[in-house]
Amino acid sequence: MRILTFAIGVALATPVMAQDAMPFGSDADKAYAAALWDTMIEKNLAGDGLMISFPYPGTDPHGFLLETLYTQATIDGHTGALVVKRNYGPMNVSEDEVIADPKGHLGAITVMFEREAGYDDATQNWFYAKYLPDGTLDVNPMGASLAGLVGKDADAGCIACHQNAGGDDYIFTTDARVTVN
DSSP states (O other): OOOHHHHHHHHHHHHHHHHHHBBBOOOHHHHHHHHHHHHHHHHTSSTTTTTOOEEEOOOOOTSSSEEEEEEEETTEEEEEEEEEEEEEEEOOOOOOHHHHHHHHHHEEEEEEEEEEETSSSGGGTEEEEEEEEEEEBBBTSSSOEESSSTTSSSSSSSSHTTTTOOOGOOOOOOOOOOOOO
């Protein structure tokens, strides 16, 4: 009976421990992501006043059509490179349809922000976040918010994918170093 009770306890505790061990989705990550969202609103990179560029064909997990914008931002006194990717759909939506009604086709906004040295040097200090169109953070199947070191030391997720980008910069869209002026 003790072995069965122990086994049930371990089985019930494992998902909680696994979620707690994730290097993303903490209260601090969510607060940082909220500050980042506010900055993107101020810069018209998200929200009602978002500026539109020309979408290009995309792939999973981002969307059928994408826009990628490069800039810099200051969060909590640190200025870093900011890569904003708007993810549009549904499948087979045209560029003209997205340009005519970007809000109607926006599925998510995925972001990479270059944090201060020492945040996570192994991943070049990139902070990742995936927002729904209204600015709330998306969550993984276990309910963890997608903000922080998403996919670090995992088989899937932002870092697991982006570590394979050319140019040793975690960015697929360009091998040019995105810098802060």
